[in-house]
Amino acid sequence: MLLTSRRLRAALLATASATLVAATLPAVAPGPLGIGDPLFPYLGNPGYDVLSYDIAFTYRGDNTKPLDAVTKIDARATRRMDRINLDFTHSAVRSVEVDGARAEFVTAGEDLVVTPRKAVEAGSPVRVTVTHTSDPTGGKGGWVPTTDGLVMANQANAAHRVFPSNDHPADKAVFTFRVTVPSKLTAVANGLPVAKTRRGATTTWTYRTRHPMATELAQVSIGDSAVVHREGPRGLPVRDVVPVADRAKLEPWLAKTPGQLEWLERQVGRYPFETYGLLIAGAQTGFELETQTLSLFERSLFTRPEYPEWYVDSLMVHELAHQWFGDSVSPRTWSDLWLNEGHASWYEALYAQEHADKPLDQRMREAYRLSDGWRAAGGPPAAPKKPTAGEQLSLFRPVVYDGSALVLYALRQEIGAGEFRRLERDWVRDHRDGTASTADFTRLASDIAGRDLSGFFQAWLYGATTPPMPGHPDWKSAAPKQGGKPE
Template identity: 70%
Template sequence: MALAAVASAASAPSGAAPPAPEPLGIGDRLFPHLGNPGYDVAAYDIDLDYRGGDRPLDAVTRVDARATGVLHSLNLDFAGGTVRSVAVDGRRAAFARAGEDLVVTPRRPMLPGEPFRVTVRHTSDPRGLPGGSDSGDGGWIRTLDGLAMANQADAAHRVFPCNDHPSDKARFTFHVTAPRDLTVVAGGVPVGRERHGARTTWEYRVLHPMATELAQVSIGRSAVVRGTGPGGLPLRDVVPAADRERLAPWLARTPDQLAWMEDKTGGPYPFETYGLLIARATTGFELETQTLSLFEHRLFTTPKVPEWYVDSVMVHELAHQWFGDSVTPRTWSDLWLNEGHATWYEALYAQERGGRPLARRMRAAYAHSDTWRADGGPPAAPEPGPPGRHIGIFRPTVYDGGALVLYALREEIGAAAFERLERAWVRRHRDSVASTGDFVRLASRVAGRDLAGFLHPWLYGRHTPPMPGHPEWRSAARRAALGAKSPGNPGKPG
């Protein structure tokens, strides 16, 4: 249905009455109304003015894009604030809200290949959507002393107007004004800082294309801890100022973890900087926001959490900088390429540095895999999240279930070929988007044989295939079925 609406919006004949504003989408299987047809975004330039508490921020978002078809109107995803005005190339444009879309009608149609800029003056509301919870909606999250962002999967458009789909990566610049006793940090590198009496404006620029879900802005009473990683990489951690010393031993682990990941992927870290944003907030997750991964404070301060576990979670988010941030999924059904790989390197690090055998974890995952597939779909075709909880797509089937696919592939083609595949994957698709089909094709090329027949059941099957090299592995459901058929279980159907 969304695809049919695309055609009518993008190709209305000259002189015809414009269609009524309606939400569009690019037809993503899991998020059909996310993304917008007819243009490609090159850059976002976002001004935010924070005055404390949960008051809406005054904001200006500039979207630089290029038309890919005739545009009589264009849609931006936006749901988290009030729109005050819209301009296209400096001229005021008509606008209307339609669902979670902002529909903009310029004074003249945009032609294919034509660059344009949309400027939206709006508010950005940290209180979430009406009727929603603060954390469940995503977007802005409240910390003990300010704000941070958690936009995955579909919440960036609750912070700023955008083309909110990972397939349309763009460069970002942030200008954030806040009281001068607060520290503002965003993804990318600092460009400048200017004081205006009791307030300060901070500017940051992301130097590589980024998906909207990976944007990060932190505002609070923070300490910025700087260091150096492999090859002179600038490191920048953002922590509650009062906990700087307490958290320092954890921050000191990042250079070695970076060196470990660079060795596994065969190349340097893909971005301009890296660091941890440790926030006093309750999210229930950690998040790989580009160049500045978000972590809950309690992960590092809760007694009795094993050291190896914290290390492996840190590596999980670090691995995402390659798998998910640099190489971004073309659709949300390709999420396993992110989470399966991050879980793979998390588990591999836990084996090499924490003494937690990878094979043991994979065998346990195999035992549960059929149940995961029944509950949430196979790794490359996950089921949608429950209504109002789109984060529900982040299920075990794409985490350990995705890592299990990689383990099976390594068993099938051998460790050396698997390592070549991983290195080729991040090199070939750096700063771009890629799909499950791309991965299958590259795996086949590296292995020297067509692997589609092997990988398809692992990626899309309702039941987990036999594990190469481990015929004794059984799923819990399979073991139960075999037990039910055993003569030692009278009364069960045969």
């Protein structure tokens, strides 16, 4: 599919003497690779498994200027590599070292292709150190300028606009962030703080995750921020990051998180990480984002009067639910996105029913009415259409939100509420800190139900039209107009 030059070489080797072919083939030019994700074919890289990232940023107080950065990647080779491909674009590379020795490098597409002095053998550890800049301008994800600094929004494929990486959720790793900023500002990142060092007019803040994380979930906040602390269930550290000027105004919203944590733990089990909190930023992103342990929210969500309280509450629960579904259990490929967004939308809707008298059945019936139009426009839940070129957020269509929550509703109707609840809890327990696929979910559901559900899932996850809803034969889905919108 993607590794064209390598596959060509393999085909030639199969039809001629290995010695002859190796002697006559020209050297293969460095090029972008990928792990063959159906939606982002050049994302991720074969040949190694990242174990940890150690990333240092230096921010000088101007969110229109590139940050200085050093990214250290510790990995283990899964095969012999003459070259190491990293996802990285939009910034300048100053130098690269492999295991402490200077290495040659070139860019190819959105890959940084590194040639070490000697090949990296299969099974061996390798450290790649890249000294680079990190440019916060240009949009398209990655750094997002705020009214007082920067935050990150890397979903789905934009982390490599910020730092060199294996930028695919299939390769999770632990992270350390070392963020140097003017001392009047505060830096916060995923995980927990481990050090804070002041040197003259700057302060370096260091954070480390205790659990592996996908690159798309990385978060660094720099700004004139207050960090507000409280406790969640069993003493869980809850820390929120908000603009200093808004601390008192936002407190009623921040105070809701411990109760929401308790509610979700009753649904699916213990919270999977070392801390949680809200990062409320002065930015107009058009979305909220489940960055691991520190979910990103627009300030306007909490300050605009037209948003009713129940609606804001449900969005808070949506991003919190992602900490289990999408963060702790990450998608194996981006076609598995429905498992993230469908579950978050499901618990968002369930919370609204229990706390704001917004009937789940009513919401799901409306989703059913619109479902055929959503499938026509965006593809079925587990086989979504590719995003528009250059617009990765176009992947996040209605079919992966309520269109996928509808699949979970149908599944609960099919197997019963008790078995469905067991499935949810077993899913996040069995795949904690890992990645999982649609096939893993359907297999577990069949095991718990005690019968083969492959026909059910084939229709609901891959069908062009929406199957009949178990228990609701009267529900109808409107035929889509041309262009995929329902009548």
